[in-house]
Amino acid sequence: MNGAHMTGGDQRYAGRLRILHWVIAVLVLATWPLGLMIGFVKDDVKLDFYLVHESLGFLVLWLMLVRIGARLTSQAPRVEAPVAExxxxxxxxxxxxxxxxxxxxxxxxxxxxxGFPLNWFGLVTVWSPIGKAPDIAFTLSAIHAWSAWILLALFALHFAAVVFHHVIRRDATLYRIL
Structure with a gap:
């Protein structure tokens, strides 16, 4: 491991950030394809796919809020890199x-x-801040779908950077989050 891009004890993110990073990554990598598959599954299991997809997505939301709080209260590892990078x-x-x-x-x-309340993992019905609102349902669905594709593109960029740093540069960037 070459530590050229890091200094002293600032080599890794705080443990809570590393854990949240990987838990959220796994959840997104499970939730994203589930959402994509909903359009292709038979009607008798479609609601089950929705339940799991929506429940995992809601969990991602709350974990991201925790992650933002943890990130705001944690020191990031110092990195020496070109300004553009x-x-x-x-x-x-x-x-x-x-x-x-x-x-x-x-x-x-x-x-x-x-018109469907979120029934989180079949355990708790989550309060709906807007209720049934067919006039904005399509717009919200479009935002959700576009966000999913944008997130996939961002993930691809992020993953490409990981491969670049780990395989090409052979620096310790990946180890900061492990």
């Missing part, structure tokens, strides 16, 4: 955070607007 990394990370909030919020509101 730092700017690109900050932009992609910032947009990931934005879309990891926009996507579940728009999905939750779209579900409500279509």
């Amino acid at each position: 730092k700017a690109a990394a900050h932009a992609v990370h910032g947009l990931l955070y934005v879309f990891l909030i926009v996507m579940p919020v728009s999905g939750f509101l779209a579900t409500n607007a279509h």
Whole structure:
């Protein structure tokens, strides 16, 4: 592990941030394809797919809020890198955070607007801030769908940067989040 891009004890993110990063990543990597598959499953299991997709998405929302709080109260590892590279990394990370909030919020509101309350994992019905609102349901669904594709593109950029740093540069960037 080459520590050229990091200094002293500032080599890794705080443990809570590392855990939240990976838990959210796994949840998104499960939730995203579930949402995509809903349009292709038979009607007798479609509601089950919706239940799991929506419940996982709502969990992502709350974990992201916790992650934002943890990030605001934690010191980030110091990194020495060209200004443009730092700017690109900050932009992609910032947009990931934005879309990891926009996507579940728009999905939750779209579900409500279509007239279906969120029944979180079949355990608790979550209060709907808007109730049934067919006039905005399509717009919220479109925001949710576009957010999903934008999030996928951001994930691809993020993953490409990980591969670049780990395989090409052979620096310790990946180890900051492990």
